[in-house]
Amino acid sequence: MTPMLLEARALAVEIAAKTVCTGLALRVARGERWAVLGVNGVGKTTLLRTLAGLRQPHAGEVVLDGHPLAALTGRERARRRGMLLQSEHDEFEATVIEAVLAGRHPHVAPWAWESMVDVAAARRALEQVALAGFDGRRLGSLSGGERRRVSIAALLAQDPALMLLDEPTSHLDLHHQVAILDVLAGSATPEGKALVMSLHDVNLAARYCTHALLLFGGGRTEQGPVREVLAPDTLSRLYAHPVAQIDGPHGPVFAPG
Amino acid sequence: MLGTRHAVLLAALALLAVTSLAIALVTGSVAIPPLKVLDALRAPAGALDADIVRALRLPRALDAFATGGLLALAGVLMQVLVRNPLADPYVLGISGGAAVGALGAILAGAAGVIIPSAAFAGAAASTALVLALGRSGGAWMPTRLLLVGVIVAAGWGAVVTFMLAVAPDQRLRGMVFWLMGDLSLAAGGGAPLAALAVGSAAALVLARKLNLLAQGDDRAAILGVDVAPTRLAVLLIASALTAAAVTTAGTVGFIGLVVPHLVRLASGHDHRVLVPGAALAGGALLVLADTLARTVLAPQQLPVGVVTAVVGVPLFLFLLARRSR
Numbered sequence: 417m418t419p420m421l422l423e424a425r426a427l428a429v430e431i432a433a434k435t436v437c438t439g440l441a442l443r444v445a446r447g448e449r450w451a452v453l454g455v456n457g458v459g460k461t462t463l464l465r466t467l468a469g470l471r472q473p474h475a476g477e478v479v480l481d482g483h484p485l486a487a488l489t490g491r492e493r494a495r496r497r498g499m500l501l502q503s504e505h506d507e508f509e510a511t512v513i514e515a516v517l518a519g520r521h522p523h524v525a526p527w528a529w530e531s532m533v534d535v536a537a538a539r540r541a542l543e544q545v546a547l548a549g550f551d552g553r554r555l556g557s558l559s560g561g562e563r564r565r566v567s568i569a570a571l572l573a574q575d576p577a578l579m580l581l582d583e584p585t586s587h588l589d590l591h592h593q594v595a596i597l598d599v600l601a602g603s604a605t606p607e608g609k610a611l612v613m614s615l616h617d618v619n620l621a622a623r624y625c626t627h628a629l630l631l632f633g634g635g636r637t638e639q640g641p642v643r644e645v646l647a648p649d650t651l652s653r654l655y656a657h658p659v660a661q662i663d664g665p666h667g668p669v670f671a672p673g
Numbered sequence: 674m675l676g677t678r679h680a681v682l683l684a685a686l687a688l689l690a691v692t693s694l695a696i697a698l699v700t701g702s703v704a705i706p707p708l709k710v711l712d713a714l715r716a717p718a719g720a721l722d723a724d725i726v727r728a729l730r731l732p733r734a735l736d737a738f739a740t741g742g743l744l745a746l747a748g749v750l751m752q753v754l755v756r757n758p759l760a761d762p763y764v765l766g767i768s769g770g771a772a773v774g775a776l777g778a779i780l781a782g783a784a785g786v787i788i789p790s791a792a793f794a795g796a797a798a799s800t801a802l803v804l805a806l807g808r809s810g811g812a813w814m815p816t817r818l819l820l821v822g823v824i825v826a827a828g829w830g831a832v833v834t835f836m837l838a839v840a841p842d843q844r845l846r847g848m849v850f851w852l853m854g855d856l857s858l859a860a861g862g863g864a865p866l867a868a869l870a871v872g873s874a875a876a877l878v879l880a881r882k883l884n885l886l887a888q889g890d891d892r893a894a895i896l897g898v899d900v901a902p903t904r905l906a907v908l909l910i911a912s913a914l915t916a917a918a919v920t921t922a923g924t925v926g927f928i929g930l931v932v933p934h935l936v937r938l939a940s941g942h943d944h945r946v947l948v949p950g951a952a953l954a955g956g957a958l959l960v961l962a963d964t965l966a967r968t969v970l971a972p973q974q975l976p977v978g979v980v981t982a983v984v985g986v987p988l989f990l991f992l993l994a995r996r997s998r
Contacts, residue, residue: 470894494897501891507756508887510942518885521896529945574896
């Protein structure tokens with residue numbers, strides 16, 4: 417039996433004396449698309465960073481493709497999991513292609529230069545986010561949404577099995593939200609990738625995700641398939657605001673009351 | 674692989690480096706034609722031309738080249754370390770520590786090799802101080818490093834001012850020259866060149882990790898870089914390079930700030946090209962600046978730091994204006 421792509425075992429995450437989760441058991445298989453939902457400041461980013469190995473859990477462990485994160489080298493992790501950060505801070509005026517090619521780092525041998533295969537992968541990733549031909553543009557000259565899509569292209573070029581995405585739709589207009597999520601969701605096949613993404617828009621979660629993990633604060637969580645977890649009463653509790661359900665063209669639509 | 678554009682750039686910079694050394698060898702208060710200089714390099718010791726070229730001009734030119742290369746390379750590394758393209762090799766206060774060591778030695782009447790040794794001890798002490806104070810959460814993070822560097826530099830600055838205030842007149846000139854950066858006491862022993870070679874090799878080994886660190890610690894960690902040990906290595910290498918440079922020539926300004934920018938304009942942000950490019954360009958520029966410094970008011974010699982500042986300040990303002998556009 418192939419191991420789960422991502423497993424959190426008895427995971428406890430705390431930040432600044434705040435409990436994000438305790439004893440969390442999470443099992444993510446290839447092909448699954450998970451939404452992490454919760455109010456501002458509940459710890460969605462902190463949880464994603466812990467799953468990515470960017471910070472240590474308070475207790476428990478994260479297992480990636482059958483290997484505890486702690487037992488993998490940085491390079492081995494980078495070939496298995498990638499993460500889209502919530503924001504980037506560009507201090508140097510790098511170009512778009514330089515930023516996307518950086519995603520190939522874990523695939524390029526330590527003493528080698530990027531090959532034509534890597535350049536082709538970077539160009540293909542830029543096409544996927546509708547930025548073909550932007551190669552030579554300076555990052556500083558891009559709009560917020562274009563810069564966001566460059567980061568997503570770098571993640572696609574990195575080509576990890578597990579993609580952790582911190583608010584992938586931020587800065588994107590309606591069209592690009594749908595277009596980018598179509599690309600990402602399309603890559604999550606039973607033999608392909610899995611996605612775990614924090615989202616602010618419940619409706620995008622309902623449309624694009626197979627599972628949801630809800631963070632209620634104080635360490636309380638609920639999880640399951642979206643059609644079970646995403647219900648008006650649960651969401652009303654999650655956001656401490658009444659939520660109503662309406663039938664839409666792609667399934668249920670949730671509206672604030 | 675190395676692109677054609679980058680190969681051409683590095684070849685051009687290597688040619689510039691050789692040319693700058695040639696200019697330094699044929700220029701001086703005693704006119705020696707280029708062909709005679711070639712003869713002098715091969716002639717037995719004792720001939721006047723041979724002594725001037727081999728004992729005076731060549732060691733000074735090689736020290737200038739090494740110092741310029743060290744400063745430019747240290748600038749590249751410091752800019753990545755504090756994630757600020759406006760950082761220079763002195764941003765962590767290393768020059769202040771070196772200055773206190775060197776000026777203290779001059780003040781005490783020391784001469785010769787004691788002055789650079791004291792400068793190196795001061796630089797090492799300052800680095801140790803920044804390492805101890807700049808650590809937060811298990812790593813040396815950009816903002817804290819910058820703050821600690823600024824404060825440590827201010828502290829050294831006060832000590833330097835005190836030393837200048839109490840110094841007897843006959844020692845002041847030497848102290849001011851050291852502070853501005855001066856190659857007239859350069860010994861040409863080959864140690865600075867060796868430091869440049871070792872430092873360049875170490876930086877090249879880290880070059881791809883530098884590319885990722887420049888994008889931010891989280892990006893680097895996601896792409897497989899072990900951030901904390903890598904940052905420590907960069908900090909130690911940059912500090913050692915800076916210490917070697919100030920030990921050789923005092924605190925020459927602007928090379929470490931301007932050269933990385935100039936090379937980036939031509940090379941882009943790939944440190945596999947930027948590291949050797951900055952070392953070559955920094956070396957060549959300081960050789961040319963020092964040649965100017967010892968000839969423009971000959972027989973009067975200027976500290977080379979005056980020349981680098983006169984050229985560097987407008988150049989830097991131009992680059993800054995370009996950047997904000």
